[in-house]
Amino acid sequence: MRDNAKGGALTEVTFFILLSLYTPSHGYGIMKFVEDKTQGRLILGAGSLYGAINTLQERNWIMPVDDGSGRKKEYVITEIGKEIAEAEMKRLKSLINIAEEIIGGQEQ
Amino acid sequence: MKKCYRFFGGFLDTQENWLNQMAQKGYRLIKTGKMTYDFEECQPGEYQYAIEFVAQQSFKKEREYRAFLEELGYKVFYKNANLNFSAIKLRWRPYGSGMGQISTKPGNYNKELFIVEKRNTGKPFELHTTNSDKSNYYKSLRNAWLVTVVMLLTFVAWQFIDKGFISKGVIAFGILGILCSIPTIRYQKRISAYSVRANIEE
Incomplete structure (x- = not known):
């Protein structure tokens, strides 16, 4: 994971995992979410997903959900995680604005 | 059932390709031995295989990872990358991290690799994508x-x-x-x- 928390730039995978966990989900659910939302452009391998989940848990951006039955392990985004995701959305919006000023001006 | 004698050692890509070819021919892995692979018949191309090197991980971490893969619906086999016939079932892995430096039996001795099986969905099967x-x-x-x-x-x-x-x-x-x-x-x-x-x- 190369996320720079200070600069706020998340990797695409990290941002997608955070977004997928606004509703509690398990590993397969996250994989499916990423694949569906990107129409298969971005496919997340199990090993990479596993590493990402562990890193995000260590940072307290996501946490496991204890549903009692404990069959399939589910995760959910934390308050810190939501702050990070919101900051990332703002950063991307401003990036898009700059890009449109420069590139988008040609289209009218 | 079909039994094959092979030893691939550190040639992980070769082993992965061979298992995928076997699956293409309609053979599904059911059991691994030190130098043997047992197959049963299946629809050609029904399954895909990936080899994962896990020897650097401690036995505890490796089991957690295995459980995660199984939760995704994958089947996981252990496989050895070395041939050890010593009486003392203990091995030092200098390249391991933390408790991953020591492997014992019972434990992760002679289990350096995972063979991961997934139902073929027509997409490439990769565990590491970023x-x-x-x-x-x-x-x-x-x-x-x-x-x-x-x-x-x-x-x-x-x-x-x-x-x-x-x-x-x-x-x-x-x-x-x-x-x-x-x-x-x-x-x-x-x-x-x-x-x-x-x-x-x-």
């Missing part, structure tokens, strides 16, 4: 080979200094050291390539 994760994964493989190279060449140097001439043993172990540096360099090249890519995309 550039930074790929580069990290290949680092663990490079380190395992690098340790072997360093140990062999240290032994060669020591023998040479001790005896004062180039013995047959020195030559044999020297050649082995050089051979082991081939995969070390190959994995290093992959690490570098993915690290560079991780800097500009992802």
Whole structure:
């Protein structure tokens, strides 16, 4: 994971995992979410997903959900995680604005 | 049922390709032994296989990872990358991290690899998909080979200094050291390539 928390730039995978966990989900659910939302452009391998989940848990951006039955392990985004995701959305919006000023001006 | 005798050792890509070819021919893996693979018949191309190197992980971490893969609906087999017939079922893995340095039986002794089976969905089956994760994964493989190279060449140097001439043993172990540096360099090249890519995309 190369996320720079200070600069706020998340990797695409990290941002997608955070977004997928606004509703509690398990590993397969996250994989499916990423694949569906990107129409298969971005496919997340199990090993990479596993590493990402562990890193995000260590940072307290996501946490496991204890549903009692404990069959399939589910995760959910934390308050810190939501702050990070919101900051990332703002950063991307401003990036898009700059890009449109420069590139988008040609289209009218 | 079909039984095959093979030993791939450190050639992980070759093993993965062979299992995928077997699956294409309609054979599904049901059991692995030290040098054997048992298959049962299945629809050609029904399953896909990926090999995962896990020897750098402690037994506890490795079991957690295995449970995660199984939760995704994958089937996981253990496989050895070495042939050990020693009486003492204990091995030091200098390239491991933390408790991953020691492997015992019962435990992760002789279980350096996972063979991961997935139902074929027509898409490539890769466990590592991001550039930074790929580069990290290949680092663990490079380190395992690098340790072997360093140990062999240290032994060669020591023998040479001790005896004062180039013995047959020195030559044999020297050649082995050089051979082991081939995969070390190959994995290093992959690490570098993915690290560079991780800097500009992802």
